[in-house]
Amino acid sequence: MALHGYGLLAVASAACWTRAIATVCDCDAGSMFCNDRHDFYDCSLEGGARACFANISKGAQQCACLKNACAPSAGLYSNAPAACLSTCTKPAAAEICPDYDDQHYLCNYYSRWMCAMRTAECKRKPAASDSEAECNDQAHGDEPSDTLDSFLICLGGGIQAGSTEDRSAIALV
Numbered sequence: 391m392a393l394h395g396y397g398l399l400a401v402a403s404a405a406c407w408t409r410a411i412a413t414v415c416d417c418d419a420g421s422m423f424c425n426d427r428h429d430f431y432d433c434s435l436e437g438g439a440r441a442c443f444a445n446i447s448k449g450a451q452q453c454a455c456l457k458n459a460c461a462p463s464a465g466l467y468s469n470a471p472a473a474c475l476s477t478c479t480k481p482a483a484a485e486i487c488p489d490y491d492d493q494h495y496l497c498n499y500y501s502r503w504m505c506a507m508r509t510a511e512c513k514r515k516p517a518a519s520d521s522e523a524e525c526n527d528q529a530h531g532d533e534p535s536d537t538l539d540s541f542l543i544c545l546g547g548g549i550q551a552g553s554t555e556d557r558s559a560i561a562l563v
Contacts, residue, residue: 413426413427413451413453413454414426414427414451414453415427415446415451415453415456416446417433417443417446417447417495418492418493418494418495418496419447419492420491420492420493420496421434421492421493421495421496422434422439422440422443423493423495423496423498423499424442424443424446424456424460424495425494425495425498426453426456429456429462429463429464430462430463430495430498430499430502431456431460431461431462431463431495431499432460432461432463432499433456433459433460433461435459435460435461437459438455438458438459439459439460439461441455441459442455442456442458442459442460443460463498463499463502463503466478466502466503466506466516467479467502467505467506467512467514468514469514470506470511470512470513470514471511471512471513473509473511474506474509474511474512474513477505477509477511477512478502478505478506478509478512479502481501481502481504481505481534482533482534482535483501483504483505483533483534483535483537483538484497484498484501484502484535484538485535486535486538486539487501490542493542496542497538497542500538500541500542500545501538503516503522504526504529504534504537504538504541505534507526508537521545522545524544525541525544525545526541528540528541528544529541529544
């Protein structure tokens with residue numbers, strides 16, 4: 391009988407462990423950007439990315455679609471030198487992102503995007519849509535977080551839910 395009790399405990403522990411290591415993902419309410427606790431994803435791209443965003447926003451935990459359909463922020467500095475990675479994996483500008491209501495993931499994604507664009511050690515630069523390029527040129531501030539805030543204000547709703555801007559060709563150059 392004692393073994394039977396341990397068997398139930400082992401089954402209960404295994405069930406808890408499985409839930410604990412399952413991938414959890416969610417999306418911003420105010421933009422088409424998502425997070426899977428490992429990376430930030432731009433799901434504003436045409437096709438499957440928008441479907442992925444819609445499913446996750448409805449509560450579906452189908453997180454694999456993020457890696458398959460959306461653009462990960464880690465891709466912004468893929469194959470980059472160590473100096474680029476150490477700077478842009480956790481950019482200083484991201485300190486403002488908790489204050490971006492309903493757009494935390496958009497803010498975090500673009501903090502990495504701007505870092506890759508503006509850090510000399512990041513040799514490969516992410517491609518930019520017309521609005522991203524314009525706002526990147528206009529963004530200014532005394533601190534990286536001020537520059538990111540200026541960029542996000544300029545960008546406004548250009549890539550948010552319902553945007554008509556075609557971002558399907560955005561890639562590294």
